[in-house]
Amino acid sequence: MSLPLRCDASPVWAALQTHYRNHGAQFDVRQAFANDEQRFARWSFKAPELLADLSKNRIDDATLELLLALARDCGLEAQREAMFTGEPINLTEGRAVLHTALRAPAQASPVGAEVAASLQRMLAYADALRDPSSGITDVVHIGIGGSDLGPAMAVQALQPFVAPHLRLHFVSNVDGHDLFAVLRQLRPHSTQFVIASKTFTTQETLANALAARAWFVQRGGSDVARHFVATTSNVAAAAEFGISTTFGFWDWVGGRYSLWSVIGLPIAIAIGAQRFEELLAGARAMDEHFRRTPLRHNLPVLLGLLDVWYRNFHGYTSRSVAPYHQGLRRLPAYLQQLEMESNGKRVDREGHELSYATSPVVWGEAGTNGQHAYFQMLHQGTDVIPVEFIAVRQPYYGDAPQGELRQRLDDQHRKLLANCLAQSQALMQGKSTAQARGEAAPTASPTLDPDVLARHRSFPGNRPSTTLVLDQLTPRALGALIAMYEHRVFVSGALWGINSFDQWGVELGKALCNSLLPRFGSVDVAGLDASTAGLMRYLLDSSHSQA
Numbered sequence: 001m002s003l004p005l006r007c008d009a010s011p012v013w014a015a016l017q018t019h020y021r022n023h024g025a026q027f028d029v030r031q032a033f034a035n036d037e038q039r040f041a042r043w044s045f046k047a048p049e050l051l052a053d054l055s056k057n058r059i060d061d062a063t064l065e066l067l068l069a070l071a072r073d074c075g076l077e078a079q080r081e082a083m084f085t086g087e088p089i090n091l092t093e094g095r096a097v098l099h100t101a102l103r104a105p106a107q108a109s110p111v112g113a114e115v116a117a118s119l120q121r122m123l124a125y126a127d128a129l130r131d132p133s134s135g136i137t138d139v140v141h142i143g144i145g146g147s148d149l150g151p152a153m154a155v156q157a158l159q160p161f162v163a164p165h166l167r168l169h170f171v172s173n174v175d176g177h178d179l180f181a182v183l184r185q186l187r188p189h190s191t192q193f194v195i196a197s198k199t200f201t202t203q204e205t206l207a208n209a210l211a212a213r214a215w216f217v218q219r220g221g222s223d224v225a226r227h228f229v230a231t232t233s234n235v236a237a238a239a240e241f242g243i244s245t246t247f248g249f250w251d252w253v254g255g256r257y258s259l260w261s262v263i264g265l266p267i268a269i270a271i272g273a274q275r276f277e278e279l280l281a282g283a284r285a286m287d288e289h290f291r292r293t294p295l296r297h298n299l300p301v302l303l304g305l306l307d308v309w310y311r312n313f314h315g316y317t318s319r320s321v322a323p324y325h326q327g328l329r330r331l332p333a334y335l336q337q338l339e340m341e342s343n344g345k346r347v348d349r350e351g352h353e354l355s356y357a358t359s360p361v362v363w364g365e366a367g368t369n370g371q372h373a374y375f376q377m378l379h380q381g382t383d384v385i386p387v388e389f390i391a392v393r394q395p396y397y398g399d400a401p402q403g404e405l406r407q408r409l410d411d412q413h414r415k416l417l418a419n420c421l422a423q424s425q426a427l428m429q430g431k432s433t434a435q436a437r438g439e440a441a442p443t444a445s446p447t448l449d450p451d452v453l454a455r456h457r458s459f460p461g462n463r464p465s466t467t468l469v470l471d472q473l474t475p476r477a478l479g480a481l482i483a484m485y486e487h488r489v490f491v492s493g494a495l496w497g498i499n500s501f502d503q504w505g506v507e508l509g510k511a512l513c514n515s516l517l518p519r520f521g522s523v524d525v526a527g528l529d530a531s532t533a534g535l536m537r538y539l540l541d542s543s544h545s546q547a
């Protein structure tokens with residue numbers, strides 16, 4: 001595939017700038033609803049396992065037509081095909097990007113046979129381990145970044161499906177407190193360690209693995225070979241480390257796209273082979289939707305275009321994700337890596353500096369907790385931050401609660417959903433100073449001028465949000481949701497003309513850490529900048545200790 005057009009080289013880019021100035025900047029979502037009774041129907045889209053309501057966004061047909069024209073100019077469809085067919089679109093590493101092959105039917109992909117064999121081997125191992133006869137009650141997954149966030153998020157999301165006799169632990173931080181807090185709960189003979197690292201060179205993971213092995217041996221564990229397995233694309237390094245059972249995968253699976261590969265082993269152990277296959281099936285359905293649905297009705301495309309509209313024309317710098325499901329509380333962290341590591345780039349594919357912004361900051365917290373923390377800013381702060389609500393229609397607790405407890409939990413679920421809808425309603429509606437002035441405010445100061453108080457109590461409104469609705473948080477639904485996000489990130493990256501599949505920005509800090517580390521032994525600050533030297537001296541000088 002020849003290099004596609006960069007978005008700012010398309011004449012539509014300039015047209016969108018004019019369109020923003022003349023129309024987009026003044027767009028009022030409230031007015032759009034007043035003008036169009038069908039706005040919800042026309043701006044909600046169905047995709048596998050999902051309904052997405054885009055109607056509370058600052059978008060209309062004219063804007064969308066321009067964004068679609070931009071997508072076509074940037075060769076989005078050809079870029080998408082290049083990914084699915086395994087062209088080396090990760091140019092800086094000369095690699096294909098084929099995570100979709102991990103969930104495709106075997107016959108549909110050139111790597112199908114090896115993918116199927118790898119999956120079957122992993123699933124057989126997972127099912128044997130999760131059988132109570134294995135004697136394993138605790139699985140400790142050690143990995144970081146893409147080798148942690150996906151499995152940790154998915155196991156948490158699917159907790160009601162986890163075998164009741166199993167506890168899954170995720171250790172990622174090089175901070176030993178992370179590992180130690182887990183180890184103190186365990187006994188060696190009933191613990192299985194999974195060391196997950198695509199490269200098998202990652203400092204944090206290797207340090208934790210060594211410490212875990214030391215604990216295992218110290219506590220009288222026998223059979224290290226059985227209790228430690230590795231998931232990696234560097235099988236040789238794992239063997240050198242002393243791990244004989246390894247599950248390998250390929251360099252065309254990016255770390256942040258790897259939960260569908262053997263990196264998903266803890267998910268398979270937790271929920272079993274059949275449900276892991278359902279997770280893959282949900283993702284596969286979303287892949288098909290993304291690949292085959294016309295751009296105008298293609299959910300990852302629409303959301304990716306909205307991201308470009310907000311980032312590059314409205315100038316919004318962040319997006320908040322608010323999953324109204326406790327099981328999805330790690331989703332924002334997972335999406336941070338997926339989106340910011342993929343699209344946090346400042347040069348195009350040819351290395352030319354960009355004249356426009358790329359990845360927004362992605363952040364968030366589960367609802368309703370976030371409402372009691374930062375939603376104040378979303379409603380009344382000076383920044384406009386598009387919010388993405390995720391609602392799940394039906395709760396599922398695993399064991400079916402009965403009687404009064406059931407009724408109370410059902411009531412709590414209604415409260416959860418009402419909160420979710422109320423927040424997007426409030427962001428959109430706002431409250432004028434006149435409305436605020438007409439309302440009682442029992443806690444307000446009685447001596448304050450009512451007009452001043454009304455200004456404090458008013459909301460601008462017209463703040464955009466999207467609501468994604470899942471029927472139930474099943475493995476299939478989760479698979480579809482994650483795949484939707486993967487493709488949406490692909491879409492904005494494709495328009496921005498960047499390589500969404502490398503991560504050179506993490507290298508410098510790693511290299512500097514490796515050169516600082518040996519200096520800690522002797523407090524060697526020679527040649528360091530004054531701040532780093534001063535901090536190192538302070539950190540290593542025991543005379544500051546309070547103890």
Ligand SMILES: O=P(O)(O)OC[C@H]1O[C@](O)(CO)[C@@H](O)[C@@H]1O
Pocket residue numbers: 144145146147196197198199200201202205255256341503506
């Ligand atoms: O799986 P590995 O090779 O240990 O890498 C872990 C993570 O480190 C990074 O390379 C950089 O943070 C991520 O892209 C990756 O997911």
